Amino acid sequence: MNLTDLWHKRTKQHQKKMMKYLKYVLNDHFVIICIFLIGAVGYAYAEYLKVIPEENVIFAKWLAVFLLTASVFVGKLATLTVPADAIFLLQKENELDDYLAKAKSHSLLLPGFFLGVASAIVMPLLVAIGVASFKEWFFFFGYLLLLKVMMLDIQHVLLKTKDHRKKKAWRGALMAAVFLTNLLGVFLHPLIGIAAAVLLLLFEQAKAKKKRQQTFYQWNYLITEETSRMKHLLQFFNLFTDIPSVKSSVKRRKYLDGFVKWIKIENKQTFLYLYARAFIRGTEYSGLFIRLSLIGVIMLFLTSGILQVVIAILFLYLTGFQLIPLYYHYDHQLLTALYPITHKNKEQAIQHILFLLLMVQLLVFSVSSLIVSGLAEGSLLFVISLLFAVFFCYFYVPKRVKAK
Structure with missing residues (x-):
C-alpha cells in the first residue's frame, strides 16, 4: 500500500x-x-x-x-x-x-x-x-x-x-x-x-x-x-459523551479544601462529599464550569433586557446538563457498591451539588446584569433564573439520571 x-x-x-x-x-x-x-x-x-x-x-x-x-x-x-x-x-x-x-x-x-x-x-x-x-x-x-x-x-x-x-x-x-x-x-x-x-x-x-x-x-x-x-x-x-481514550487530569487543589468542610460526616452525605471532591479536583468538571461561566458573563455584558434572562437560563441549563455525568463518576469504583447508602441518597447528592454550583453561577450572572442593566433587570434575572435552577435540579435531574 x-x-x-x-x-x-x-x-x-x-x-x-x-x-x-x-x-x-x-x-x-x-x-x-x-x-x-x-x-x-x-x-x-x-x-x-x-x-x-x-x-x-x-x-x-x-x-x-x-x-x-x-x-x-x-x-x-x-x-x-x-x-x-x-x-x-x-x-x-x-x-x-x-x-x-x-x-x-x-x-x-x-x-x-x-x-x-x-x-x-x-x-x-x-x-x-x-x-x-x-x-x-x-x-x-x-x-x-x-x-x-x-x-x-x-x-x-x-x-x-x-x-x-x-x-x-x-x-x-x-x-x-x-x-x-x-x-x-x-x-x-x-x-x-x-x-x-x-x-x-x-x-x-x-x-x-x-x-x-x-x-x-x-x-x-x-x-x-x-x-x-x-x-x-x-x-x-468528551464534554458531550464519554470518550474512553480521553483521560482528564486530577489536581490536588488543597487551597479549596475549605469548600468541602461544611459537609457533615455522616452516611447519607457520602456521595455529596465525593461529588464535591470530584468537581474540585477534576479538571473536566471545574474547567467546564469556569469556561461556561466566563462565556456567559461576556454574553451578558454584550446584551441587555430580556435577552440577559434568556442567556442566563441557557447557560445555567448548559452547565447543569454537562455536569450531570458527575452522577456516574464513581460507578466504576466497585467499593462504592459496598457503602450502606441508598440510591435515593446518591440522587439527592447530585441534586444538591448541582444546585449549589448553579447558585454560584447564578450569583455571578446576577451581579453582571446588575452592573450592566441596573437593579430592576438584575433582580428579574435572579428570580427567574433561581426558579429555573430549582426546576432543573429537583425535577429534571432525577428523571434524567433514572432514564439512563
Missing part, C-alpha cells in the same frame, strides 16, 4: 469516527441552545451596529483586525499520523510530501468554511463604520484563504525544522504577516490585503521549497503535533 492509499483509508476512518461523536454533540438540547444563543448574539450585534459612536470607529477597525487575524489560526494541519508511523513509514519518507500535500488540502476545507463565516460576521461591522461594502466580502475572504494556505504550508515546514529557535521564528513571522495583511485590508483596502497575501505566499513557498528539499522529517515532532491536535478535539467531544 502506498501513502496515497493510506491517506484515503485514514481519512475515511477519521470521518467515520468524527460522525460517531458528532451525533452526541448535535443533540436536540445543544442545537436548541445554539439557536437561541446565535439569535441573542445576532440581535445584540445588530443593535450595537446601529449606534456605533464616531469616537469608536478606530476601536471597531482594530476589533475587526483582531477578529480576522484570530480566525486564520483556527484549525491546524491534520496529518492523521499515529505513533507507529515513526517506525513503519520511515522507509517511505520520500513519499511523505505527497501524503502531506493531501493533508493540507483536507485541512483547508473546514477552516476555509469557518473563514467564510467569520469574514461574513465581521462585514456588517466594516460596513457600519464605512470601511467596506458588502460586495467586497469576496476580497476579505480571498486574502484570508491565502493566509490560511500559507499557515498550513509553514506548519508543513516546521515538521522538517529541528531547531526550536527557527520554529519560533517561523511562527513569529507568520503571526506578523497575518496581522499586517489584515491591518492593510481593514485600514486601507481589501485589494491591498490580497496583494500583500499573494506576495507573502509566494515568498513563503520559495523559502519553504528550499527548506523541504534540504532536510528530513522530525518524526517525533510530527507525531506529537497530531496527538496534541486529536487530544484537544476529543476533549471537546
Whole structure:
C-alpha cells in the first residue's frame, strides 16, 4: 500500500469516527441552545451596529483586525499520523510530501468554511463604520484563504525544522504577516490585503521549497503535533459523551479544601462529599464550569433586557446538563457498591451539588446584569433564573439520571 492509499483509508476512518461523536454533540438540547444563543448574539450585534459612536470607529477597525487575524489560526494541519508511523513509514519518507500535500488540502476545507463565516460576521461591522461594502466580502475572504494556505504550508515546514529557535521564528513571522495583511485590508483596502497575501505566499513557498528539499522529517515532532491536535478535539467531544481514550487530569487543589468542610460526616452525605471532591479536583468538571461561566458573563455584558434572562437560563441549563455525568463518576469504583447508602441518597447528592454550583453561577450572572442593566433587570434575572435552577435540579435531574 502506498501513502496515497493510506491517506484515503485514514481519512475515511477519521470521518467515520468524527460522525460517531458528532451525533452526541448535535443533540436536540445543544442545537436548541445554539439557536437561541446565535439569535441573542445576532440581535445584540445588530443593535450595537446601529449606534456605533464616531469616537469608536478606530476601536471597531482594530476589533475587526483582531477578529480576522484570530480566525486564520483556527484549525491546524491534520496529518492523521499515529505513533507507529515513526517506525513503519520511515522507509517511505520520500513519499511523505505527497501524503502531506493531501493533508493540507483536507485541512483547508473546514477552516476555509469557518473563514467564510467569520469574514461574513465581521462585514456588517466594516460596513457600519464605512470601511467596506458588502460586495467586497469576496476580497476579505480571498486574502484570508491565502493566509490560511500559507499557515498550513509553514506548519508543513516546521515538521522538517529541528531547531526550536527557527520554529519560533517561523511562527513569529507568520503571526506578523497575518496581522499586517489584515491591518492593510481593514485600514486601507481589501485589494491591498490580497496583494500583500499573494506576495507573502509566494515568498513563503520559495523559502519553504528550499527548506523541504534540504532536510528530513522530525518524526517525533510530527507525531506529537497530531496527538496534541486529536487530544484537544476529543476533549471537546468528551464534554458531550464519554470518550474512553480521553483521560482528564486530577489536581490536588488543597487551597479549596475549605469548600468541602461544611459537609457533615455522616452516611447519607457520602456521595455529596465525593461529588464535591470530584468537581474540585477534576479538571473536566471545574474547567467546564469556569469556561461556561466566563462565556456567559461576556454574553451578558454584550446584551441587555430580556435577552440577559434568556442567556442566563441557557447557560445555567448548559452547565447543569454537562455536569450531570458527575452522577456516574464513581460507578466504576466497585467499593462504592459496598457503602450502606441508598440510591435515593446518591440522587439527592447530585441534586444538591448541582444546585449549589448553579447558585454560584447564578450569583455571578446576577451581579453582571446588575452592573450592566441596573437593579430592576438584575433582580428579574435572579428570580427567574433561581426558579429555573430549582426546576432543573429537583425535577429534571432525577428523571434524567433514572432514564439512563
